[in-house]
Amino acid sequence: MKKEVIRQRALELGADAVGFARPRIFEEIRSVLEEREFLPFEQPDIERGINPYKHYPDTKGIVSILLSHGLYNNKLSEGEYKVASSSLVDYHREVRNILRELRLLLLGEGIQSVALCDTEGLLDKQVAVEAGLGFIGKNSLLIHPQLGSAHHIGYLLTDTFWEPDPPVDLSCGLCRKCIDACPKEAIREEGGLNHLRCLSGATQNRKAQKQYLEHFLYGCDICLRACPYNKVEKREEAFIYKEEDFLLSHREFQLQYEKKEFAWLGRNLLKRNIQWNKEEDR
Numbered sequence: 001m002k003k004e005v006i007r008q009r010a011l012e013l014g015a016d017a018v019g020f021a022r023p024r025i026f027e028e029i030r031s032v033l034e035e036r037e038f039l040p041f042e043q044p045d046i047e048r049g050i051n052p053y054k055h056y057p058d059t060k061g062i063v064s065i066l067l068s069h070g071l072y073n074n075k076l077s078e079g080e081y082k083v084a085s086s087s088l089v090d091y092h093r094e095v096r097n098i099l100r101e102l103r104l105l106l107l108g109e110g111i112q113s114v115a116l117c118d119t120e121g122l123l124d125k126q127v128a129v130e131a132g133l134g135f136i137g138k139n140s141l142l143i144h145p146q147l148g149s150a151h152h153i154g155y156l157l158t159d160t161f162w163e164p165d166p167p168v169d170l171s172c173g174l175c176r177k178c179i180d181a182c183p184k185e186a187i188r189e190e191g192g193l194n195h196l197r198c199l200s201g202a203t204q205n206r207k208a209q210k211q212y213l214e215h216f217l218y219g220c221d222i223c224l225r226a227c228p229y230n231k232v233e234k235r236e237e238a239f240i241y242k243e244e245d246f247l248l249s250h251r252e253f254q255l256q257y258e259k260k261e262f263a264w265l266g267r268n269l270l271k272r273n274i275q276w277n278k279e280e281d282r
């Protein structure tokens, strides 16, 4: 099957970019993971992080997609809180829907594959770099030359080899806008993220130290909005919430927010985040 047929179909299905990679074990990241203090919700198995064959032993090629989302500069009024721009809907579902259709297309040609996105633990950004979809910026995110970094990554590990797409030869250069913008000094001068300081992690971590969350209830997008590779739109109401929005029973919460990406946090963690923000506002 030709790469272009798959690329075309993925774009028709809603993907914003498609790349092909040769699988390899990311041996150079082993030591970074060995020294890592994992957050409670992270997948701590190092082998699964760096080794695609742990997910699908027959892997001979990778088809990776990016799915973009908007970025919004939501200036808030009193008593309003927001979720990060990436979390309007559960992106895992959207990415996996596209991957499911691509899998069927490949299956029609007798090509087997396994779909991964985020939760399985293989390092998604590294896979996308191998597929020629971008470079890793100082804020540790994948930056696509045209799409920037406001997107999500998913891919198929296939039992068929594809000629890899050429790597992206770009970098952040002397820019340091994200470093200056980050309220938690979580981005290291030399590159790489101190994930234990990152606000996005704190909003999701039940064991985080009490801190001001910059009015975020879930995630953070400040370093994405600071990045010259990204476009930022004005306010989008759908990201904005009030405390009353979470005064619900457990069941009501599930019914109302089932499809939101933040639903997995549960009502109590969202309430805790509101409380931390409120205390700072006083």
Ligand code: B12
Pocket: 029, 032, 033, 042, 084, 085, 086, 117, 118, 119, 120, 121, 122, 123, 124, 125, 126, 136, 139, 140, 141, 142, 143, 149, 150, 151, 152, 153, 154, 190, 191, 192, 193, 195, 198, 200, 201, 204, 218, 219, 220, 221, 223
């Ligand atoms: C755990 C996790 C988090 C944690 C920790 C992130 C981290 N970077 O450590 C927290 C909760 C903080 C987080 C936050 C966010 N995340 Co997250 N996260 C993940 C997850 C599940 C694993 C990432 C991971 O463990 N990496 C391991 C470490 C070693 O990698 P790393 O820190 O990125 O390090 C790389 C480089 O920075 C570099 N590096 C590391 N140390 C050093 C040191 C030096 C000196 C240098 C030069 C380089 C360097 O090498 C590594 C390999 O490339 C991935 C999904 C996946 N399966 O990959 C999503 C993922 C990375 N997250 C994603 C997103 C969207 C976000 C948020 C934007 C969500 C939000 N709006 O709040 C924020 C962005 C924060 C940020 N600036 O990165 C997307 C990123 C898409 C993209 N464009 O890159 C992913 C890929 C999920 C997906 N499939 O879409 N995330």
Ligand code: SF4
Pocket: 139, 181, 182, 183, 184, 185, 186, 187, 193, 197, 198, 199, 200, 220, 221, 222, 223, 224
């Ligand atoms: S997501 Fe927020 S806290 Fe985390 S590195 Fe970016 S700006 Fe800093």
Ligand code: SF4
Pocket: 137, 138, 139, 140, 171, 172, 175, 176, 177, 178, 179, 226, 227, 228, 229
């Ligand atoms: S803001 Fe500048 S330094 Fe940070 S990721 Fe974007 S280009 Fe790189």
